[in-house]
Amino acid sequence: MGTSLANLVAQRIAFGILLLFAVSVLIFAGTQILPGDVAASILGQSATPQALANLREELGLNDPAIVRYFHWLGGVLTGDLGTALSSRQDIASSLGPRLWNTLFLAFWAAVVAVPLAIILGLLAVRYRNGPVDKTISGLALASTSLPEFFIGYLLVFLFAVKLQWFPSLSTVYDGMPFLERMKAIALPASALTLVVLAHMMRMTRAAILNVMQSAYIETAELKGLKPLQIIRRHAFPNAVAPIINVVMLNLAFLIVGVVVVEVIFVYPGMGQYLVDHVSKRDVPVVQAVGLIFAAVYIGLNMIADIAAILVNPRLRHPK
Amino acid sequence: MLKPAGTWRDPESSLLLDMRNLRIEATVHPPGDDPQNVVIVDDVSLTLEKGRVLGLIGESGAGKSTMGLASMGYGRGSMRITGGEVFLNGRDILKGGVHELRKVRGSEICYVAQSAAAAFNPAQRLMDQVVEAALHHGIATRAEAEKRAVALFRKLGLPDPENIGQRYTHQVSGGQLQRVMTAMALCPEPDLIVFDEPTTALDVTTQIGVLAAIKDAIRDTGVAALYITHDLAVVSQVSDEIMVLRHGKMVEYGKTRQIIEAPRMDYTKALVSVRSLEHVENQPGAASLLSVNDVTAAYGRAHVKVVQNVSVQVCPGQTLAIVGESGSGKSTLARVITGLMPPLSGSITFDGRTLASSLAERTKDDLRQLQMIYQMADVAMNPRQTVGTIIGRPLEFYFGMRGRERDARVAELLDEIEMGRGFMNRYPAELSGGQKQRICIARALAAKPKLIICDEVTSALDPVVANGILKLLLRLQKIEDVAYLFITHDLHTVKAIADSIAVMYRGEVVRYGPKSSVLARPFDAYTDLLLSSVPEMEIGWLERASSRGSAAQSAS
Numbered sequence: 109m110g111t112s113l114a115n116l117v118a119q120r121i122a123f124g125i126l127l128l129f130a131v132s133v134l135i136f137a138g139t140q141i142l143p144g145d146v147a148a149s150i151l152g153q154s155a156t157p158q159a160l161a162n163l164r165e166e167l168g169l170n171d172p173a174i175v176r177y178f179h180w181l182g183g184v185l186t187g188d189l190g191t192a193l194s195s196r197q198d199i200a201s202s203l204g205p206r207l208w209n210t211l212f213l214a215f216w217a218a219v220v221a222v223p224l225a226i227i228l229g230l231l232a233v234r235y236r237n238g239p240v241d242k243t244i245s246g247l248a249l250a251s252t253s254l255p256e257f258f259i260g261y262l263l264v265f266l267f268a269v270k271l272q273w274f275p276s277l278s279t280v281y282d283g284m285p286f287l288e289r290m291k292a293i294a295l296p297a298s299a300l301t302l303v304v305l306a307h308m309m310r311m312t313r314a315a316i317l318n319v320m321q322s323a324y325i326e327t328a329e330l331k332g333l334k335p336l337q338i339i340r341r342h343a344f345p346n347a348v349a350p351i352i353n354v355v356m357l358n359l360a361f362l363i364v365g366v367v368v369v370e371v372i373f374v375y376p377g378m379g380q381y382l383v384d385h386v387s388k389r390d391v392p393v394v395q396a397v398g399l400i401f402a403a404v405y406i407g408l409n410m411i412a413d414i415a416a417i418l419v420n421p422r423l424r425h426p427k
Numbered sequence: 428m429l430k431p432a433g434t435w436r437d438p439e440s441s442l443l444l445d446m447r448n449l450r451i452e453a454t455v456h457p458p459g460d461d462p463q464n465v466v467i468v469d470d471v472s473l474t475l476e477k478g479r480v481l482g483l484i485g486e487s488g489a490g491k492s493t494m495g496l497a498s499m500g501y502g503r504g505s506m507r508i509t510g511g512e513v514f515l516n517g518r519d520i521l522k523g524g525v526h527e528l529r530k531v532r533g534s535e536i537c538y539v540a541q542s543a544a545a546a547f548n549p550a551q552r553l554m555d556q557v558v559e560a561a562l563h564h565g566i567a568t569r570a571e572a573e574k575r576a577v578a579l580f581r582k583l584g585l586p587d588p589e590n591i592g593q594r595y596t597h598q599v600s601g602g603q604l605q606r607v608m609t610a611m612a613l614c615p616e617p618d619l620i621v622f623d624e625p626t627t628a629l630d631v632t633t634q635i636g637v638l639a640a641i642k643d644a645i646r647d648t649g650v651a652a653l654y655i656t657h658d659l660a661v662v663s664q665v666s667d668e669i670m671v672l673r674h675g676k677m678v679e680y681g682k683t684r685q686i687i688e689a690p691r692m693d694y695t696k697a698l699v700s701v702r703s704l705e706h707v708e709n710q711p712g713a714a715s716l717l718s719v720n721d722v723t724a725a726y727g728r729a730h731v732k733v734v735q736n737v738s739v740q741v742c743p744g745q746t747l748a749i750v751g752e753s754g755s756g757k758s759t760l761a762r763v764i765t766g767l768m769p770p771l772s773g774s775i776t777f778d779g780r781t782l783a784s785s786l787a788e789r790t791k792d793d794l795r796q797l798q799m800i801y802q803m804a805d806v807a808m809n810p811r812q813t814v815g816t817i818i819g820r821p822l823e824f825y826f827g828m829r830g831r832e833r834d835a836r837v838a839e840l841l842d843e844i845e846m847g848r849g850f851m852n853r854y855p856a857e858l859s860g861g862q863k864q865r866i867c868i869a870r871a872l873a874a875k876p877k878l879i880i881c882d883e884v885t886s887a888l889d890p891v892v893a894n895g896i897l898k899l900l901l902r903l904q905k906i907e908d909v910a911y912l913f914i915t916h917d918l919h920t921v922k923a924i925a926d927s928i929a930v931m932y933r934g935e936v937v938r939y940g941p942k943s944s945v946l947a948r949p950f951d952a953y954t955d956l957l958l959s960s961v962p963e964m965e966i967g968w969l970e971r972a973s974s975r976g977s978a979a980q981s982a983s
Binding site: 323330332337345422 | 598
C-alpha cells in the first residue's frame with residue numbers, strides 16, 4: 109500500500125508540471141497581445157521601415173506565434189531564457205544574481221516570520237479570547253491592513269532617518285560581508301515579515317482552534333495535561349496540514365510579491381528587474397521573470413500539497 | 428446514606444468518592460434570544476466506595492455524563508459547577524482550582540469516552556497516548572508504563588498485545604479501540620474510572636465482548652467505577668448500585684437488584700418495562716406489496732458488493748424488519764428500493780408493477796406511494812420551515828392542496844401523531860427528539876403511501892420515547908393500512924413491531940421468514956450470536972452469555 113502514497117505524490121508532481129506548462133502558454137500569449145511593437149520600441153519613432161523589417165526578421169517576430177512559443181520553450185528547457193531586447197544581454201546571466209538576492213531576502217524574512225507567526229498563533233490559542241489573544245490579533249491585523257509601501261516608508265522613517273540604525277537603501281554587491289548584507293536587508297525583511305505575519309498567525313490560530321473542538325482534546329484535558337502541552341502534543345500535529353498550506357502560500361508571496369518592497373528599498377532583486385523591463389517593454393525579460401515567479405509559486409504549493417499528504421497518518425500508515 | 432458534616436474525611440475509610448448537592452449550570456444561546464442560564468444538574472448527591480461500581484442511568488439530557496465529568500471537576504463547553512462539593516479520597520477537589528484538578532485527573536480518576544475512535548489523537552501512536560497520563564504524573568517510567576500497558580492489552584483481550592500499541596487509531600477496529608481506551612484509563616492505576624457509554628457506539632455482537640473485558644478488568648484491578656449508560660440491561664451487568672437520573676434530578680438510587688427487580692418510582696418502572704412491548708404477528712397474505720427480486724448492489728468502480736442476491740417481500744399493511752449490524756448492507760438495500768442507488772442486477776416489484784431502477788425514471792405516483800423516515804429527524808427537516816410547512820409540502824406536491832384545505836389536513840395529521848394542531852407554527856428547533864420524529868412520520872403519512880421505509884427511526888431516541896414512537900407506528904398501521912420496511916440493528920424493536928424478519932449479514936440475507944419462525948430454534952450460527960448478544964435485564968446474564976460464547980468458540 110506504500111505505492112498509493114507514492115502514487116499520490118507522483119500525481120501532485122505531474123499536476124504541478126502540467127500546470128507550469130499551461131502557465132507558460134498564458135505568459136507567452138499574454139505578452140503577445142501587449143500593445144505596441146518591440147522592434148519599434150527598440151529603434152524609436154524615427155526608425156526607417158527597412159530597419160524595422162530587418163530587426164523583426166532578426167528577432168524572429170515574423171514567425172507564427174506557435175513556432176515562436178516552442179522556440180522560446182525549447183530555450184527555457186535548456187536554460188536559455190533569451191536575450192534582453194533593451195540591453196542585448198543574456199537574460200539568464202543577468203537574472204541569476206538577482207534571483208539569488210530575492211531568495212536571500214525572502215529566506216531571512218521567512219526565517220523570522222514563519223516561527224514567529226506559529227508561536228504567536230499558539231499563544232493566541234492558549235490565551236484565546238483574553239487580552240493576549242486580542243493584542244496579538246489586533247497588532248497582526250493592523251500590520252496586514254497597512255499597505256507594504258506605507259510600512260516600508262514608516263520603517264525607513266523610524267529606523268533609517270530618525271534612529272539611523274539601518275541604511276534606507278538596501279544596496280548589496282558581490283563579496284559583501286555577511287553581516288553588512290544582513291544589515292542592508294534588515295528593513296525590507298522586516299517590512300515583508302509584517303506583511304505576511306498576520307495571515308499565517310490567524311490561520312494557525314484558526315486551524316488549531318478547529319482541532320481544539322475534537323474529542324481527543326477532551327481526553328488530553330482529562331489526563332491532567334497543561335494547556336500548552338495539549339496544544340503542542342495533540343492539537344498542533346493535527347493542524348499541521350492547513351498550517352503548511354498557508355505558510356507555503358506566504359513563502360510564495362515573499363518571493364513573487366516583493367516587487368513593491370524591492371522598489372522602495374532599491375534592492376537589486378527580481379522584482380525591481382521586472383519593473384524596469386516592463387517599463388521598457390522588454391518582452392523576453394518579462395516572460396522569463398513571469399515564468400520563474402510562476403514556477404516558484406507552483407513549486408511551493410506543490411510542496412505544501414505533498415507535505416499535507418505526508419503528515420496524514422492514514423496515508424503514512426495504511427491499514 | 429447520611430454522612431457526618433465537615434470537610435475532613437478519614438483517609439483510611441473505604442469511601443472513595445463523595446459528591447454532595449451538585450449543581451451544574453450552563454449558558455445556552457437560543458437563536459435570536461439573549462443567552463440563558465440552564466440548570467443541567469440540580470442537587471444530586473452520590474457516594475462510591477473503593478472498588479465498587481455505580482451505574483448512572485437516564486435518557487439524554489438527564490445529566491448523567493455531566494455528573495460523571497463533574498467527578499473530575501470538568502465541565503463540557505459552558506457547563507460549570509455552581510454548587511456542591513466533590514470529595515475524592517477525603518479531599519475536596521473543587522477547592523484548589525484548576526491546578527489541583529489537573530493533578531487528580533489522569534492519576535486518581537481516569538475517563539473512558541463513548542467514541543474511542545474520536546477520543547484518540549489520530550496523529551499519535553496508541554502506545555504514546557496510553558502511557559501519557561502515567562508519565563505526565565510521574566507515576567511510572569516509560570518502560571514500566573509500557574510494560575503495564577502491554578499486560579493490560581493482554582488482559583482486555585486485544586490481539587497481538589505486544590505490538591498493537593504501535594498502531595494508529597485508523598488501523599484498529601472500534602471494539603478494539605474501546606478496549607485500548609480502557610487500558611489507557613487503567614494504566615496510571617487510578618482509584619476511579621468514569622466510563623461514559625463505553626459500548627453504546629458498538630455493534631451488539633461486539634459490545635458483549637467489550638463489556639465482559641471491562642467487567643473483568645474492573646474486578647481484577649479493584650478500581651472503582653462510575654458507569655454511565657442509557658441501557659439498563661447493560662448497566663445491570665456491571666454495577667453494584669444504580670442511580671436513575673432524569674432532567675438533572677435524582678429519581679431513584681439503590682442496589683442494582685432492587686432497581687431492576689423492584690423499582691419504586693414510576694419513571695424507573697417505565698425504564699424497566701420499556702422492552703416488554705410485543706407485537707403479535709399477522710399471517711403473511713397471499714399477495715405481496717413490495718417484492719425485492721435477487722438484488723445485488725455495489726459501490727465504486729471496484730464493484731464492492733454490499734448487497735448480494737437479496738430477495739424479500741413485504742405484504743400490504745404489514746411490517747418486514749431488516750436486522751443487521753453496521754456494514755450488513757441494510758441501509759444500502761433501502762437506497763436501492765427507493766431508487767437512490769440503481770442495483771447491479773435484480774429488480775423491484777411494487778404493487779404489481781416493476782419499478783424503474785433509478786429515481787429519475789420513476790413516476791410521481793411511485794414516489795408518493797413509497798415514503799421514507801430517517802434516523803436523524805432533525806437533519807431530515809428544514810430548520811427554517813414551520814411544522815405546518817413541513818407537513819404541508821407533500822400535500823401541495825402530490826395532491827395540489829392549498830390554503831385552508833391544506834391546513835385542515837395538516838391539523839388532522841398532527842392529531843393522528845398525538846401532538847395536536849398547536850404545533851403548526853412551531854419550528855423544529857423548538858421540538859424534542861421524539862416530537863421531531865413524529866413530525867417526520869406525519870410528513871410521510873401526508874403522501875398517503877402504501878409503504879414507508881423506516882431507517883433506524885428509533886435508534887437516536889431514548890428508550891421511553893422510542894417506545895412511544897413504536898406504539899404510534901403500530902397504531903397508524905392499523906388506521907392507514909400502510910406497510911413498513913423497518914431497518915434496525917435493535918432486536919427489541921424488531922420483536923415489538925415486525926410481522927416478518929430478514930436477518931442480514933455481510934450483504935446477504937442469512938435468515939428470512941415470519942417473526943415466530945425466525946426467532947425460533949434451531950438458529951443458524953450468526954442469528955444465534957446476534958440473539959444471544961442482546962443484553963438481558965437480569966443479573967448474571969453477561970457471565971452466562973460469555974461462557975456460552977467461549978464454549979461455542981472453543982467448539983468451533
